[in-house]
Amino acid sequence: DQQVKQNSPSLSVQEGRISILNCDYTNSMFDYFLWYKKYPAEGPTFLISISSIKDKNEDGRFTVFLNKSAKHLSLHIVPSQPGDSAVYFCAASEGNAGNMLTFGGGTRLMVKP
């Protein structure tokens, strides 16, 4: 039973345009959400997070939006750069269940020059 889903396995975007990566979850107890970027043969790198008490968090080119009623979050990258090409994972944690992160399956982003 996948509690965190990234339904698009891949996404291709032109350099300079917006990249939108989506993530859906089923566990209503999740209260903290994170996005990680992963290059091949490396560990995931933390990008940005959002608490369930917020609906938006912004850090430079990266913005995460959270829609709790739809159990949906998205990561916006503006403007997209070729160096953003990587696999992006969303992850969620449940406050009362300790610190376990539940990951989605990842979306491979390709930014074309």
Add this chain to the structure above:
Amino acid sequence: NAGVMQNPRHLVRRRGQEARLRCSPMKGHSHVYWYRQLPEEGLKFMVYLQKENIIDESGMPKERFSAEFPKEGPSILRIQQVVRGDSAAYFCASSKSGGTNYEQYFGPGTRLTVT
């Protein structure tokens, strides 16, 4: 300012052998987590440890797998009598504290291949 360190980066074991994976958390971090990534899948939680304590091992297989985080030295994930299905990337992460809202920072991973 060293990040999370894992070694070895690559490990090849024959079926039936033991695999030992090491993880040194970031400076100032006392919470360690192990995750496993099978090919073409996301990361799956295995175990969460603090110094000398296993806090949550709900993701650990019941047999052959064990983890420790001693008072001194790195955290160790040990897999006894490895089988081909254990072939995966094993990632360690650390955080400053154990509450939610503390980001976990990941190491580069150990890629285990069982032949």
